[in-house]
Amino acid sequence: MNKYELAVILRPDLDDEAKSAEVQKVQDLITRFNGTVDKIDDWGKKRLAYPIQKLNEGFYLFVDFSAEGTVPAEIESRVRIMENVIRYLIVRKEA
Numbered sequence: 001m002n003k004y005e006l007a008v009i010l011r012p013d014l015d016d017e018a019k020s021a022e023v024q025k026v027q028d029l030i031t032r033f034n035g036t037v038d039k040i041d042d043w044g045k046k047r048l049a050y051p052i053q054k055l056n057e058g059f060y061l062f063v064d065f066s067a068e069g070t071v072p073a074e075i076e077s078r079v080r081i082m083e084n085v086i087r088y089l090i091v092r093k094e095a
Contacts, residue, residue, distance in 0.1 A: 010061065042061055064093070
């Protein structure tokens with residue numbers, strides 16, 4: 001099992017309920033592929049370095065998880081089509 005970090009930026013116009021639903025979707029994706037969520041770090045709404053899709057702010061979310069080597073590609077393919085996700089990045093953490 002490798003350790004990974006998933007960084008997600010969500011649309012700034014989401015209410016608390018919709019934001020929680022998106023976080024739950026991400027958690028469900030990880031567990032669906034036999035990964036385990038270690039920690040979720042919610043940074044809240046922050047200003048973006050540059051406009052993305054004509055938006056200047058976004059909700060930053062960092063998810064630390066453990067999974068097999070094939071899981072990040074599966075998660076990435078599904079997060080890519082989530083309509084409330086502006087940007088995402090999965091990186092492998094050093095052991």
